[in-house]
Amino acid sequence: xxxxxxxxxxxxxxxxxxxxxxxxxxxxxxxxxxxxxxxxxxxxxxxxxxxxxxxxxxxxxxxxxxxxxxxxxxxxxxxxxxxxxxxxxxxxxxxxxxxxxxxxxxxxxxxxxxxxxxxxx
Amino acid sequence: xxxxxxxxxxxxxxxxxxxxxxxxxxxxxxxxxxxxxxxxxxxxxxxxxxxxxxxxxxxxxxxxxxxxxxxxxxxxxxxxxxxxxxxxxxxxxxxxxxxxxxxxxxxxxxxxxxxxxxxxxxxxxxxxxxxxxxxxxxxxxxxxxxxxxxxxxxxxxxxxxxxxxxxxxxxxxxxxxxxxxxxxxxxxxxxxxxxxxxxxxxxxxxxxxxxxxxxxxxxxxxxxxxxxxxxxxxxxxxxxxxxxxxxxxxxxxxxxxxxxxxxxxxxxxxxxxxxxxxxxxxxxxxxxxxxxxxxxxxxxxxxxxxxxxxxxxxxxxxxxxxxxxxxxxxxxxxxxxxxxxxxxxxxxxxxxxxxxxxxxxxxxxxxxxxxxxxxxxxxxxxxxxxxxxxxxxxxxxxxxxxxxxxxxxxxxxxxxxxxxxxxxxxxxxxxxxxxxxxxxxxxxxxxxxxxxxxxxxxxxxxxxxxxxxxxxxxxxxxxxx
Numbered sequence: 001x002x003x004x005x006x007x008x009x010x011x012x013x014x015x016x017x018x019x020x021x022x023x024x025x026x027x028x029x030x031x032x033x034x035x036x037x038x039x040x041x042x043x044x045x046x047x048x049x050x051x052x053x054x055x056x057x058x059x060x061x062x063x064x065x066x067x068x069x070x071x072x073x074x075x076x077x078x079x080x081x082x083x084x085x086x087x088x089x090x091x092x093x094x095x096x097x098x099x100x101x102x103x104x105x106x107x108x109x110x111x112x113x114x115x116x117x118x119x120x121x
Numbered sequence: 122x123x124x125x126x127x128x129x130x131x132x133x134x135x136x137x138x139x140x141x142x143x144x145x146x147x148x149x150x151x152x153x154x155x156x157x158x159x160x161x162x163x164x165x166x167x168x169x170x171x172x173x174x175x176x177x178x179x180x181x182x183x184x185x186x187x188x189x190x191x192x193x194x195x196x197x198x199x200x201x202x203x204x205x206x207x208x209x210x211x212x213x214x215x216x217x218x219x220x221x222x223x224x225x226x227x228x229x230x231x232x233x234x235x236x237x238x239x240x241x242x243x244x245x246x247x248x249x250x251x252x253x254x255x256x257x258x259x260x261x262x263x264x265x266x267x268x269x270x271x272x273x274x275x276x277x278x279x280x281x282x283x284x285x286x287x288x289x290x291x292x293x294x295x296x297x298x299x300x301x302x303x304x305x306x307x308x309x310x311x312x313x314x315x316x317x318x319x320x321x322x323x324x325x326x327x328x329x330x331x332x333x334x335x336x337x338x339x340x341x342x343x344x345x346x347x348x349x350x351x352x353x354x355x356x357x358x359x360x361x362x363x364x365x366x367x368x369x370x371x372x373x374x375x376x377x378x379x380x381x382x383x384x385x386x387x388x389x390x391x392x393x394x395x396x397x398x399x400x401x402x403x404x405x406x407x408x409x410x411x412x413x414x415x416x417x418x419x420x421x422x423x424x425x426x427x428x429x430x431x432x433x434x435x436x437x438x439x440x441x442x443x444x445x446x447x448x449x450x451x452x453x454x455x456x457x458x459x460x461x462x463x464x465x466x467x468x469x470x471x472x473x474x475x476x477x478x479x480x481x482x483x484x485x486x487x488x489x490x491x492x493x494x495x496x497x498x499x500x501x502x503x504x505x506x507x508x509x510x511x512x513x514x515x516x517x518x519x520x521x522x523x524x525x526x527x528x529x530x531x532x533x534x535x536x537x538x539x540x541x542x543x544x545x546x547x548x549x550x551x552x553x554x555x556x557x558x559x560x561x562x563x564x565x566x567x568x569x570x571x572x573x574x575x576x577x578x579x580x581x582x583x584x585x586x587x588x589x590x591x592x593x594x595x596x597x598x599x600x601x602x
Contacts, residue, residue: 008426008526016529019547020585026550027588034592036206041282041598044202048283051194 126153126203127196127245128179130170133161134187138289145190145286154196155179167263171256174248180209181245184264188289189242198283199245211277212268213245215285224501227602229278230595232556235304236320236330236506238265238292240278243285246271262292262299269307282598301331308333320505323444323560327498327505332560335456340379341431343452344522345371346409346424348385348417349438351394354566356441356470362394363438363566368401370442377448380434385409385424418531418540421515425525433525435541437516439566443468447561451519454507454558461553462520462545464513465561466504472496475565477503478510478557479542480602485590487512487542487583490602500601507558510602511549511593515541516565524548538579546586 091097131142139158146156157177161169174182181199185191199213216225226239233239244264254270257263272278292300301317308315314336321328349364356366368382382402386395386409399406409427411420425433432455434448447465454463467476474491477499482488491504498505515531518541528547531540545555583590596602 005426012422012526012530013533014529015527016532016547019528019550020532023547023550023586031588031592034588037279038592038598040202040205041280043205044198044281044283045598047201048192048194048198051197055193 124153125155125177125179126181126200127155128174128177128182128248129154129156129185129243130173130177130182131156131158131185132166132187133159133169138188141289142185142187142189142191145192146185148193149191149196152197153200156185165259165263167257167259170263174251174256177248180248181213182248182251183243183245185286186242186289190287190289192284192286195243195283195285199243199281199285202281206279209247210279211247211250211275212240212271213243213279213281214240215243215281215283217241217243217285217288219288220291221501223284225282225597225599225601226280226501227595227597228280229276230509231272231276231554232507232509233502234265234268234272235307235333237502238262238268238296238300239501240268242288244268250275260299260303261295262297262303265296265300266303266306269303270310273307273310280597297329297331304331304333308335314338323446326560327502329498330502330506332507334450335453337449337452337456340377340452342429343377343380343432343434343448343519344383344424344428344430345380345434345436346383346385346421346428347436347438348387348411348420348424349394350387350389350415351391352438354439356566362397364394365397365401367436367438367440367442368398372401374442374445375448376445377452380448381405381407381428381430383407383409383424383427385411385420387411387415387420388413414536416533416536417515418533418535421540422530422533425522425530428522431522433520433522435515435518435520437565440467440517441564441566443562443564447563450558450561454556455519455521457554457556459552459554460556461524461548461551462513462518462555463561464510464519464555464557465517465563466557466559467514467516467563467565467567468496469493470564470566474504475567476514476516476557477559478508478555478602479512479514479545480510480596481590481593482596483591483600485583485587487539487590489514503602505559507556507560508602509595510545510555510557511589511595512542512545513555513557515544516567517561517563518544520544520548524551524553527551532582535579535582538576539583542583543586546589549589 129146131139143156157173159166159169159173170184195215203209218224250271253274257267260266301319304317316334318332320326320330320332347364352363353360354363382405384398384406407427409423411423421435432452451463451465454460464478469475474494474496476489477491479487480490491499528551532543535543548555
């Protein structure tokens with residue numbers, strides 16, 4: 001009768017081959033399951049990525065509308081400023097304003113002299 | 122609209138916080154989902170959750186905390202996942218973020234759930250499975266407790282790798298303490314004597330997790346198989362013979378006492394070294410000489426043939442013991458009949474991590490997660506809790522001797538590399554699990570072992586397992602284990 005050791009050594013390589021061969025029978029099934037799982041994982045990630053893109057797109061749209069609104073407000077303000085400047089220029093260069101300016105200088109002259117005298121004292 | 126596929130139960134709480142959660146649900150748009158507000162004051166909501174689940178119509182039921190905010194598209198992603206998968210798993214869970222950071226979870230790792238409630242939220246349980254376990258039970262860790270009870274009945278637990286929500290609160294110490302009781306109760310239900318302890322008590326042990334010690338009523342004989350040529354190197358500034366250095370550590374600093382040593386010597390092993398080994402370990406020593414060119418697999422098989430123990434511990438001679446309970450720990454983990462091999466945490470001489478399990482990357486290459494990293498808690502405890510892996514290194518591997526013989530030992534066609542990976546995959550093919558326990562810590566002077574040069578035929582041999590190595594069951598779609 002062979003010793004335990006001899007049985008061990010005889011059976012070991014056979015069982016090793018058996019373990020590998022058994023796995024070969026399972027390989028396709030396992031691979032199929034894993035591929036299906038992986039596809040599901042990627043699908044879920046894709047859906048969320050798409051959702052994130054939609055969200056970003058929506059945010060960009062909102063941002064773009066806000067920017068357009070701001071541009072319009074700024075444009076209006078700039079236009080009003082230009083108009084105001086033109087109006088100011090027109091007023092300052094009018095004869096009536098310049099005549100008033102001459103009169104006001106003449107009226108202010110005694111006050112200026114008085115102020116100088118006070119400072120000199 | 123068709124019947125909801127997903128029912129979310131909104132926990133009681135502050136009305137503003139509930140409104141935030143409700144708004145995030147509303148932002149999911151239309152789809153096969155519903156949100157039910159669980160009535161009642163804030164506090165223990167277990168009974169109200171169970172009652173609400175009974176009244177729901179979804180195929181899956183999950184919990185949404187007051188203040189949690191669903192990520193955009195989260196529910197649509199889960200629905201797409203189920204459609205693509207073509208079946209309805211018992212449990213689904215998503216990634217999450219919150220005060221603790223962004224948690225990209227691994228796939229289903231049974232051992233991990235006993236250390237921390239890593240399934241967290243969103244956790245969606247199929248309603249019939251939820252009914253079978255009787256719903257939620259009171260306690261600070263009600264969701265963790267549910268996950269433990271459900272996964273006792275099924276391992277059909279599937280990860281949906283998308284961010285599901287942003288949590289308002291992180292689990293606190295009360296949850297950990299209650300989780301400890303929940304894990305204790307699990308072992309009581311399974312009629313397995315075990316002690317559950319909080320981590321953080323020992324040197325190099327990070328707090329905040331749980332550790333289960335299965336009782337070992339009659340400690341089995343562990344046959345420590347050490348192949349050696351009697352090599353030398355400098356250790357801690359002194360020139361040492363590695364194997365005698367290891368044996369002294371075994372005798373002087375290993376609390377587990379029921380072991381024998383099978384020293385597998387080669388033709389070149391110095392007889393003086395062998396004599397010194399005998400002097401150190403006495404009659405625990407069995408010599409198993411092996412002839413011919415060095416073949417690690419042949420050495421291991423020779424050692425196993427000479428072993429008498431129920432458990433084989435394959436141990437490189439360039440290893441040093443760091444803490445006394447390392448072997449107790451490995452034997453305790455091996456008490457689980459579903460576990461076919463146990464690995465340990467191995468550190469380089471400078472204290473950085475060499476091994477906390479082996480995983481496979483997207484190309485099917487065997488890799489050591491966290492190699493060269495500092496010995497800290499890692500990513501949500503990844504370096505400090507027991508974890509399932511597809512393989513562990515043969516430098517320190519505990520396995521039942523009967524299983525070793527059942528799968529044909531180490532493949533001698535792989536003399537140097539990947540023989541441990543091949544062995545572990547054979548074990549996995551029997552349906553058993555491989556667990557690496559970081560609570561067994563050793564130093565591995567790996568550079569002194571040999572230069573790891575991978576031959577083409579070794580890579581080719583591993584191709585046999587390509588269907589497994591290309592789809593590591595624990596590594597998520599982002600490659601995180």
